[in-house]
Amino acid sequence: MAPIIVDSAVEKDNLFIPLIDFSLFLSGTPAEKKSTADTLLSGFQQAGFIYLKNHGIPRAQVSRVFASSAAFFARPQPQKDALAWYSPEANRGYTAHGREKVTQLADKGDVEALRAAVPDLKESLEIGREGEEGLPNMWPSCFDDEGQVFKDVMLEFFDCCKDLHMQVMRAVAMGLGIEEAWFDGFTDGGDNTLRLLHYPEVKRGVFRRKDGLEQVRAGEHTDYGSITLLFQDDRGGLQVLSPNGNFIDATPIPDTIVINAGDLLARWSNDTIKSTKHRVVEPPLKEGQEVGDVYPARYSVAYFCNPNFDRFIDAIPGTYEETGKKYEGVNSGEYLVRRLAVTY
Ligand code: FYU
Ligand code: NI
Numbered sequence: 001m002a003p004i005i006v007d008s009a010v011e012k013d014n015l016f017i018p019l020i021d022f023s024l025f026l027s028g029t030p031a032e033k034k035s036t037a038d039t040l041l042s043g044f045q046q047a048g049f050i051y052l053k054n055h056g057i058p059r060a061q062v063s064r065v066f067a068s069s070a071a072f073f074a075r076p077q078p079q080k081d082a083l084a085w086y087s088p089e090a091n092r093g094y095t096a097h098g099r100e101k102v103t104q105l106a107d108k109g110d111v112e113a114l115r116a117a118v119p120d121l122k123e124s125l126e127i128g129r130e131g132e133e134g135l136p137n138m139w140p141s142c143f144d145d146e147g148q149v150f151k152d153v154m155l156e157f158f159d160c161c162k163d164l165h166m167q168v169m170r171a172v173a174m175g176l177g178i179e180e181a182w183f184d185g186f187t188d189g190g191d192n193t194l195r196l197l198h199y200p201e202v203k204r205g206v207f208r209r210k211d212g213l214e215q216v217r218a219g220e221h222t223d224y225g226s227i228t229l230l231f232q233d234d235r236g237g238l239q240v241l242s243p244n245g246n247f248i249d250a251t252p253i254p255d256t257i258v259i260n261a262g263d264l265l266a267r268w269s270n271d272t273i274k275s276t277k278h279r280v281v282e283p284p285l286k287e288g289q290e291v292g293d294v295y296p297a298r299y300s301v302a303y304f305c306n307p308n309f310d311r312f313i314d315a316i317p318g319t320y321e322e323t324g325k326k327y328e329g330v331n332s333g334e335y336l337v338r339r340l341a342v343t344y
Contacts, residue, residue: 041175048276309333
């Protein structure tokens with residue numbers, strides 16, 4: 001076989017994130033399909049992150065989602081507040097963040113001081129599987145026709161992302177050397193969360209505080225589920241923790257999706273796949289910008305994929321036989337709700 005040459009999206013500080021042409025998995029020869037699956041899996045095993053190009057979701061559709069998202073966040077605050085996120089079980093609705101951060105402070109004066117000093121750095125709208133009994137999505141369609149279009153755009157996108165989750169997990173299966181459809185019965189439910197994110201523009205000084213208050217757009221964390229599909233604009237700011245322990249810029253590449261493995265997939269794979277810490281910080285300043293300038297807004301769209309909530313997640317065949325299982329099995333939905341209840 002010819003040697004496989006792997007393009008890199010990020011290569012720094014021992015962090016190697018492959019840039020994968022997914023069309024070779026979706027419609028390549030059997031050999032191309034297998035080598036693409038192998039590269040994808042090894043990206044998840046080594047970095048916990050991959051970039052996907054030619055992923056099959058049309059650019060025009062992604063653009064529509066971003067335009068609809070920006071229009072949504074431009075709505076009057078009372079409209080957004082009327083769609084508030086209402087429970088970890090639902091994980092649906094609007095969140096003007098900062099809230100979860102300030103609640104860690106016990107003293108009321110501290111809370112108010114922090115609120116005054118640090119503007120909200122992100123707001124989001126979470127959308128779950130539509131039609132779930134008792135857990136309604138919070139749509140702006142109640143306000144106007146534009147809100148109805150928004151709903152249509154997001155539901156169509158939700159389904160495309162659900163399909164991509166299934167395909168990526170098929171590639172993981174092929175990479176692992178198990179039946180390609182092995183995960184299908186875990187990914188066909190669509191128990192996923194589409195999160196629209198808006199990081200408003202901020203003055204540069206906000207990220208340069210000297211009083212010990214760490215101010216980033218999103219603090220370091222790992223994701224919870226199987227994989228996350230991240231669509232970012234061209235602002236930058238996402239950083240991924242390298243094996244050496246430094247945060248490295250995951251620079252946006254047009255028309256790609258950044259995909260990272262979550263904690264439940266790491267657990268499922270007996271830790272053969274990594275769920276890597278990441279965060280969002282101030283983007284690198286563009287040339288000519290100076291102190292006192294503002295950092296422009298950043299929009300991103302994260303699609304958090306989860307195994308079907310009614311499935312039991314126990315070590316994947318081939319990942320534990322030699323070493324033994326590191327974790328007990330866990331129900332997917334219970335695991336997710338437990339994780340969400342801690343953060344909110
Ligand atoms: N919300 N899943 C995640 C997450 C937030 O992984 C989710 O539903 C991480 O920030
Ligand atoms: Ni994340």
